[in-house]
Amino acid sequence: MKAKLTIDQSRRALIKGAGALVCGVLLTVRKSEATPASMQAAIRTVFGNAEIGKGKVTLDIPSLVENGNTVPMTVSVESPMTATNYVKSIHVFNEKNPQPNVIGIHLGLRAGKASVATRIRLADSQKVVAIAQMSDGSVWSGQVDVIVTLAACVEGL
C-alpha cells in the first residue's frame, strides 16, 4: 500500500513537471507578438485621429483556416469609384502576428473596382481588421474572426 502511494506521488510530480515545462515553452514562444493595443497603435499611425466608422468594408477570409501559412484573403470596399467618390487606400491589420500590419494598398481613380485579393499568414486564431480611406477623407472598417489550426511564424526549420 505504501509503495503504491510513492509511485502515485512520483507520477504526480512528473505530470506537474511536464506541465511546467509546457507552460515555459509556450511563454517563450509567445514572447514577440502583436497585441490588440499594438494593433490600435498601428492603426493610429496610419490614420491619425480620423474617426473610423463601421461598415462599407468586406473582408472575406474563411472562418476556419487549416494552414496559417497561406490564408486566402479578399478585401472589397463599397464605392461607386467615380472621379468624386473613390477609395484611396485600404490597410489590413491583425492582433496576434509578430507585427500588426498585414498589407497597405493604395488605389486611385483608375482602380475601377475596390477589390483586392492576396494570401496572408496568420500566427493564431485572431481578429483581422481592414480599414479603408475614401477620397472625401472618411474612414471605414470591417473585421472578421478567424480560427487557425496550424499557426504560421512560430515553427522553426
Next chain:
Amino acid sequence: MARALINVPPRAKRGQVIEIKTLISHVMETGFRPSSIGVLLPRDIITEFVCTYDGQEIFRADLYPAISANPFITFHTVATQSGTLTFTWTGDNGFSVTEQAAITVE
C-alpha cells in the same frame, strides 16, 4: 531571377473593369523564424509592389512579413487605352523585378 506570372486579359472594351492577377516566386522570410541552429533567420521579403499603366500608377501595395511566400496579388483597373502595364516588385537585399504586359483596348 525570380519568376513572375502575370495574367492580364489581352483584349478589353474601353471603360471595362479588368482583373489583373500577379504571382512572383519569393521566400518572404519573416525574420521571426529560428533556423536549425536556433538563430533567427534575417528578414528577406518583398516590401513594395507597384503597377503602372502607360507610366501612370494605378496600384501600389506595401507588403509586410504577414504576406505568404510567393506573393499573389489580384486587383482591378479600368481599361482606358491600348498600352503597356508595368509591374515592379522591390524588396530586401536589393531585390527588384520588373515585368510588362500589353493590352489592346477597342
